Amino acid sequence: MNLYIGLLTVFGAIILLTAWLPMALREAPLSLPIISVGLGGLLFYHPALWELTPHPVQYPIATERLSELIVIISLMGAGLKLDRILSFRAWMPTWRLIGVAMPLTIAAVAFTAWGILGVSVAAALLLGAALAPTDPVLASDVQVGPPRAGEEDEARFTLTSEAGLNDGFAFPFVNLAIALALAGGHLTAEGWRDWFLVEVLWEILGGVAVGWAIGWGLGYITFRMPNRTKLAKTGDGFIALGATFLAYGLSEALNIYGFLAVFVAALAIRAAERNHDFHDKLHDFAEQTERMLMMVLLVLFGAMVVHGGLLAPINLPIVVFALVTIFLIRPGIGMLSLVGVRMPTDEKLTISFFGIRGMGSIYYLAYGLNHAEFDQTFQLWAALSLVVLISILLHGTTVTPAMGHLDRRRSRNQRRQEVPAPAE
Template identity: 55%
Template sequence: MDTYIVTLLIFGAVVLLTAWLPMALRKLPLSLPICCVAIGALLAWSPLTPLPALNPLENIEWAEHLTEFVLIVALMGAGLKIDRPLGLLRWAATWRLLGIAMPLSIAAISLLGWSVLGLGVAPALLLGAALAPTDPVLASDVQVGPPQTGEEDSIRFSLTSEAGLNDGMSFPFVMAAIAIASQQVGGGYSWVAHWFAFDVVWKLAAGLAMGWLVGRLLGYLTFRMPEAGRIARTGDGLAALGFTCIAYAATELISGYGFVAVFVAALTLRSAERRSEYHGELHDFGEQIERLLMMVLLVCFGSILAEGSIMSHIDWRIAAVAVLVLAVVRPVAAWVSLIGCQQPRAEKLIVSIFGIRGLGSIYYLAYASGRARFENVETVWATVFLIILLSVIMHGAAVTPVMRWIDRRRDIDPLKPTAASTPS
């Protein structure tokens, strides 16, 4: 059998499902990621599958760059669909989740890795840094709606803005884990000053500044320059992909955090002209690309799970840590961070529980594993993979009934198409 032809057949089916499944699953307690993982597992167990049984530990570069690309596309989309202007008070819940919940999560998960899994300082810190951020890709079902549709209640806004910023904010801790793992025996703490000055101060500042500059430039080219040359006049959402790559690459070239820059650039571009319908075109194209990439990667994720090389390392300790991270660490850390926020208790609870883990965690592991040698790294990978799988199942099954309950509280019919999604 021609492997190439079979691959084309499966890819075509995945593309078709990308368009059809979200509509078919609207009334069911299932999510698109659950279906993708199941499809990948079935393909791996099929004798006719063209999918190779790849272990990401043996293909670090591929794992890093594929997850990196889907993340930056998701971050641009998340920034473009936020209607709320940036502000200390308007984004109060976001700052709390970033400044309190994420450090608490990193500390708690690292402690579990050290005490329960028996990891050293570097791999335990890597585990905490990789799992602390919520995922902008798999969390799309609990995020705000397309631009100017009004689908931006406090729950969706908090989860969207948190997912947009915490990927970049956790990167300094990943870099700290790499620095610790790279130290020679007896190296002490000589790395701390360089880490703080470069990996914390410079890279975060460069990401924020470059994101703002690129966003301002793109905002001018899109909405402000003489009308004949405005990008918005094209009505072509393909420009969103160009915006994303420019913001990310320009920031990485000056050693900044590209994830931060992409999200900030999207927010800045959105603020250049909030009422333009072109934001909808950019968002819709970006969402289609994101959904397709997510499906492909999750099918591969399901295949890797079914192949068994990584999952064979799972024991009761890893299972216990996975349950604690999802059921205790994230909910408690987020709940503590939201104390004092003017939100109903039920909404705080939902924000705390829906700390979805996903492809971003795989990116951080691949990035770190390619730059330093970590002891017991297989244990770290197995823990992260199990947590992602449990998050996909648990959050995926709960997202539809919970979001429909939220919409009913706002007197919105979740099954009725919005103005932005209704064909003209």
């Protein structure tokens, strides 16, 4: 069997496993990402594939573009499946995680990287910004169900909406790290002013505005045009991909945050007609595409971990950094940000603990390294990859019992409320 035929065979097996494994693992303390990483480590043991084992440093543009592609598709799927109407009060836990937890997490991870790993301030900030967002791709097991499925409890909703928004809100800090690296570690007052006006205000507000305008326009065409021209009548779920690429492409052409625009566009499409069956087809197509890409990329990630030297620079400081990031920084700051929010403690713990790191983190690090020179590149990749690997293993094995606990408690509370009061 030649290499081409072998790769086709492997790719076919991956597609089948992508379809079947989620059903088989539904009640098991395992996840599709864990299986994918393990498959990558096993498949690339074949001598014919050793030379193909990639490393992000060897393929920086491909790493950035592939991770970018899966993130934007995931953001569209996340926005489409949210049933809750956007409002300040209903989304309060999400605003807390975005406005409080994210900047504090970036600062804490950056300070830890600077102190423990000994990297520059710019590199530490880049690592902090890359590892702060909850990943929209690998966090699917803790997200809400499909549109109108009723699986939108507080924990699942908060993790889904946070994962949808925080990729866009992390970008100003990635760009700040790039600016610091280009300026030799020190920004002038004018540089700080430009960063705030352009990277924070213009690109965030522009991303929201453009995303909403595109989503509203597509929603109108899809659901509210005269019957003969309603796109919803086509029944084609791949319209979700068209909406994703249109929103992302236009926003990036305008130099505003495409991640934010895609998620907001999905919210606007959903708001145009909340209960239409076509949302199920849009979401399902986006989810299936995302899942297939995720499995392929995680198989490559597993190969890089086992055979590609991705973790070769690991030493005790990197291990300590990864453990502190996973077990202390996100859970602690997550709980702190939710103080005062009326929510059961176990739901707060779940939200704080399941800050899953994955493809979004890989994208941000690749993007930063492609736009400026940073010190200790291999060390940065090793530190980030170890955090992602621990997150995949830890969160993948604990998500089923954790979410099962919340579901059982919620069912008990509902049964108590349904018990009729004794007659007087």
